[in-house]
Amino acid sequence: MGQVFYPYEPDQTLLLPPSLRDWVPEGHLAHFVSDTVDELDLTALYARYEQREDGRGQLAYEPRLLLKLLIYAYAVGLFSSRKIAKAVEELVPLRYLAAGQLPSHRTLARFRQEHSAQFQGLFVQVVRIARAAGLVAMGTLAIDGSKLKANASKHKAMSYGRMKEEDARLRREIEQITQRAQESDAAEDTEFGPDVRGDELPAELQRRETRRAKIREAMERLEAEAAAHDDASGRGQARPGRLKRPIGVPPASKQMNFTDPESRLMKTASGGFEQCYNAQLAIDAERQIIVAADVTESAADNGQLVPLEEQAEVNTGVRTATLLADAGYRAEANFAALEQREVDAYVSLGKGEEQRATAEGSGGPCTQRMGRKLQTDEGRRRFKRRKAIVEPVYGWIKQVLGFRAVSMRGLAKAKGEWSLVCLVLNVRRMATLAVPA
Numbered sequence: 001m002g003q004v005f006y007p008y009e010p011d012q013t014l015l016l017p018p019s020l021r022d023w024v025p026e027g028h029l030a031h032f033v034s035d036t037v038d039e040l041d042l043t044a045l046y047a048r049y050e051q052r053e054d055g056r057g058q059l060a061y062e063p064r065l066l067l068k069l070l071i072y073a074y075a076v077g078l079f080s081s082r083k084i085a086k087a088v089e090e091l092v093p094l095r096y097l098a099a100g101q102l103p104s105h106r107t108l109a110r111f112r113q114e115h116s117a118q119f120q121g122l123f124v125q126v127v128r129i130a131r132a133a134g135l136v137a138m139g140t141l142a143i144d145g146s147k148l149k150a151n152a153s154k155h156k157a158m159s160y161g162r163m164k165e166e167d168a169r170l171r172r173e174i175e176q177i178t179q180r181a182q183e184s185d186a187a188e189d190t191e192f193g194p195d196v197r198g199d200e201l202p203a204e205l206q207r208r209e210t211r212r213a214k215i216r217e218a219m220e221r222l223e224a225e226a227a228a229h230d231d232a233s234g235r236g237q238a239r240p241g242r243l244k245r246p247i248g249v250p251p252a253s254k255q256m257n258f259t260d261p262e263s264r265l266m267k268t269a270s271g272g273f274e275q276c277y278n279a280q281l282a283i284d285a286e287r288q289i290i291v292a293a294d295v296t297e298s299a300a301d302n303g304q305l306v307p308l309e310e311q312a313e314v315n316t317g318v319r320t321a322t323l324l325a326d327a328g329y330r331a332e333a334n335f336a337a338l339e340q341r342e343v344d345a346y347v348s349l350g351k352g353e354e355q356r357a358t359a360e361g362s363g364g365p366c367t368q369r370m371g372r373k374l375q376t377d378e379g380r381r382r383f384k385r386r387k388a389i390v391e392p393v394y395g396w397i398k399q400v401l402g403f404r405a406v407s408m409r410g411l412a413k414a415k416g417e418w419s420l421v422c423l424v425l426n427v428r429r430m431a432t433l434a435v436p437a
Contacts, residue, residue, distance in 0.1 A: 020096050030093035032431040033072045037064055040125050044118040061103050066111045067122075068097040074424040077402040081109035113408060116416025123293065123423040127315045130289045130430055140285035140382075141320040142389035143308050143329065145301045146398075147276040148418070149405035150263030260409040266299040277406065277414045280304045281422070282312045285389050287433055291316055293422040295415045301328035305347070306337045319343065324386035327351055335366035346374060346383040396425055 024030050045063040072094060073084040085105035088094045130136050259275075266276040278299055282292035292312040296304060305325055313319045320343060327348040338345040349363075349371055363371070373379045398404050403421050406414045 020099060023092050024096050028093060029075060029428065029431050030072055030097055032434070033068055033075070033427060034097060036126070036129070036427055036430070037068050037071065039129065040122060042067070042122075044121060045115055048114065061101065061107060061111075063111070063115075065098060065101065066103065066108065069094060069103070069108065070112060070420065071424050071427060072097055074401065074403070074421060075428050077400075079403065079407055081105040081112070084108050112417075112420075113413070116408065116413045116420075119416045119419040119423065123419040123426075124315045126423050126426050126430075127289070127291050128317075130287075130426060131316050131318075133430070135287040135430060135433060136284045136289050136291060136316055137286035138284060138291070138312070138316055138318040138320045140322045140324065140385065140389070141282055141291070141309065141312055142285060142324040142386050143280070143282045143305060144326065144386075144390040144394070145278050145280045145304065145328065146394050147266050147268045147274070147299075148279045148295070148414070150260050150275045150277055150414070151406055151409050152259035152263050152275045262297055262411040262414075263409075264297050264299060277411070278304075279418050280308055281390070281393060282308045283389055283393050284312075284316075285385065287429065288389060288393055289426055289429060290393065290422045293418055295411065295418045297411055302331045302334060305329040305331070305334045309338070309341070309343060322346070322382060324383060324389070326386065330367070330370075332364035332367050335370050336364075339366060339369075345370070346379055346386075348383065349374065393425070396428075397421060401425065 021031075042063055045067065049060060049063075069084060069088065073079070073087065078084050078087055082105040084094075085103065085108055088098050088102055127136065263275045263277055265273050266278065268274050268276065276299075278296045278301070280292075280294045280296065280301070281290055283289070284291050292308045292315055294304065294308060294311070309320065309323055319341070323338065323343050323345040325345070325347045327350055330347050330349050335345065335347070347370060349367065374383060401421070401424070406417050408414065408417055
């Protein structure tokens with residue numbers, strides 16, 4: 001009887017050491033990630049290790065290694081540092097990128113936290129590589145926003161009005177507890193003498209004081225935001241009799257989250273409300289490469305249109321010819337700025353994809369011109385492209401990668417992680433487009 005099966009000997013010892021690169025087939029995403037990271041200028045990542053050149057302290061993992069692991073892990077939908085560390089042990093592509101090393105989840109989490117500010121610069125480098133490869137044309141740019149869940153529960157938020165009530169209640173309780181403690185001290189002094197210690201705070205008082213301190217901190221943050229908003233809007237010059245609330249005092253309904261104070265309660269696409277950040281993208285229509293990205297704590301989109309268009313020009317070195325955006329970005333000031341920059345913009349004036357022109361005589365002159373432009377055949381044809389440019393990209397991020405919530409807390413770190421996600425998606429797109437059809 002002839003041989004039927006390939007030889008199978010799990011305990012076979014290899015006579016020659018294998019190449020790690022041979023573990024992963026040619027054309028695999030892991031090779032593209034590795035080659036791309038090797039081309040990036042990582043000076044900013046290495047800067048924090050300069051003080052360790054004397055050789056003291058424990059050896060650190062190569063930043064290139066950790067960055068490759070993060071990029072590939074995000075590209076296959078792994079965002080938890082614990083899951084990434086486990087996958088390095090189990091998944092061949094990650095084991096190849098790690099060159100057989102096994103960094104812990106703490107190492108991966110610390111690297112992501114400490115270098116979140118540098119991810120924006122790395123994202124820009126990848127955009128410029130895509131531009132040099134002919135994947136970015138800047139002929140048509142589409143801008144859109146989407147809500148990302150914050151790393152905080154909406155149930156950990158409290159309104160300013162409720163904060164004031166809780167602050168007053170806790171103050172009364174603290175006063176009552178303090179009074180009881182003083183009375184108890186006086187009684188013990190009479191019974192045992194004045195030399196017995198009695199200066200320790202009761203545990204009940206410590207809890208209430210800690211909670212009140214957190215509430216006071218949140219109130220002060222809301223008051224500072226309200227004061228800055230009033231100054232910026234010129235509300236401070238209004239006549240006092242016309243004001244519905246004092247200058248610098250936020251509305252009673254204004255909320256702040258104790259877990260992530262910089263996140264905000266926002267309405268999501270599902271119609272409910274969640275603790276979120278507002279993620280923004282500018283996408284080049286040529287190959288749907290992301291050329292600019294940002295995150296804001298404001299639920300409204302309209303303040304982001306011009307900054308994103310300007311950021312896209314800085315990142316690519318080219319000003320876009322045509323700009324597309326939905327009605328969330330409509331504003332007379334935006335239209336005036338884009339006209340001044342000579343950008344041919346098509347921004348909806350109605351809800352959804354409706355290209356409703358404003359009524360005759362309403363809106364500013366730039367808004368009127370935008371309305372007339374949208375009613376032309378050319379305007380409708382150009383604006384119709386918007387949906388097909390932006391929606392697949394958000395679909396890839398939220399459905400293919402599975403990224404719907406930031407892992408880190410605070411606006412700065414949310415911006416850094418969003419830049420990393422956009423970098424990852426661009427690398428995936430570039431890897432796909434580099435493979436011949």
